[in-house]
Amino acid sequence: MAARKRILFVINPISGGRRKNAFKKQVLAALDLEKFDPTFQQTTHANHARELALDAIQEKYDAVIAVGGDGTINEIGSALVGSNVPLGIVPEGSGNGLALYLGIPMNEAAAIRRINKFETVDVDCGEINKHKFFNIAGLGFDASVSESFANDTIRGPLGYLKSIINVLSKYKPKVYKLVIDGQEYERQAFMISVANSPQYGNNAYIAPHASINDGILDVCIVHKFPLYILPMMVFHLFNRSTDQSDYVEIIPGKHIQIQTDDSNIVHIDGEPLELSNELEITIQSKSLQVIC
Numbered sequence: 001m002a003a004r005k006r007i008l009f010v011i012n013p014i015s016g017g018r019r020k021n022a023f024k025k026q027v028l029a030a031l032d033l034e035k036f037d038p039t040f041q042q043t044t045h046a047n048h049a050r051e052l053a054l055d056a057i058q059e060k061y062d063a064v065i066a067v068g069g070d071g072t073i074n075e076i077g078s079a080l081v082g083s084n085v086p087l088g089i090v091p092e093g094s095g096n097g098l099a100l101y102l103g104i105p106m107n108e109a110a111a112i113r114r115i116n117k118f119e120t121v122d123v124d125c126g127e128i129n130k131h132k133f134f135n136i137a138g139l140g141f142d143a144s145v146s147e148s149f150a151n152d153t154i155r156g157p158l159g160y161l162k163s164i165i166n167v168l169s170k171y172k173p174k175v176y177k178l179v180i181d182g183q184e185y186e187r188q189a190f191m192i193s194v195a196n197s198p199q200y201g202n203n204a205y206i207a208p209h210a211s212i213n214d215g216i217l218d219v220c221i222v223h224k225f226p227l228y229i230l231p232m233m234v235f236h237l238f239n240r241s242t243d244q245s246d247y248v249e250i251i252p253g254k255h256i257q258i259q260t261d262d263s264n265i266v267h268i269d270g271e272p273l274e275l276s277n278e279l280e281i282t283i284q285s286k287s288l289q290v291i292c
């Protein structure tokens, strides 16, 4: 009989605002224990999931499963890129953008059962000033929302809604200079999202035609727009039709430079980070294996 595959479940206890006390029991019921030997670790601090995934590579685990949202996936995926150890996902986040795109079930037991097939897909990895991202990185309005969300105690979709309303009331668009594959642009923008996958999470599609394994990033520039247009913008986001809005410009590229007047709060897969006013963004094609 072949040896069982050793898989590490990394559980983020705060993601999605959901308790995960019964998670281990659920895995023992849904995972094929003849094929897999599960181990469980709970994160105790930000970036802990990355440390655990790096250890798992050394300890020759066969897969590391992110039990959390896009931030947890980012930490684990950043460690696993180029390692041949696949990432699995049990979606337990607030937005779950990557899992929704990959068609991973939102139901916990169904997502665990999906791991039994152990089928993988190779996905691209974006890099912004050397920080890896798998879903979407952005600056402007969405980065300010992620900063507000990270500082709030409410998680889940309601937490995002509260942050959007907070930020919207005081937000001012900025001027950005961009170079996308050698072509220069200057734009006054409400926000700029650099999308590897089409959606932020919660089925809000900023880049409806983005593909996670085409070696290309979609630079979505949302221009300054009058407030009365907001309901239309929201409609486009959830109708997968932002590319049809007069206020959205989507430019594909592989090498992107973005410059602003002052330092930037950016979000990387939904987590805020302060970076310099000069951003350099590249893509490593098909560099992470994801179980889906």
Ligand SMILES: Nc1ncnc2c1ncn2[C@@H]1O[C@H](COP(=O)(O)OP(=O)(O)OP(=O)(O)O)[C@@H](O)[C@H]1O
Pocket (backbone or CB within 6 Å): 012, 013, 014, 015, 016, 017, 043, 044, 045, 046, 047, 048, 068, 069, 070, 071, 072, 073, 075, 092, 093, 094, 095, 096, 097, 155, 156, 201, 269, 270, 271
């Ligand atoms: N024990 C912990 N205490 C506090 N923060 C933690 C802990 N473990 C992980 N984190 C941090 O929690 C943050 C949020 O996690 P994650 O993104 O997975 O959930 P989410 O924000 O609710 O979901 P989504 O990204 O899908 O919207 C991550 O940035 C991670 O670093």
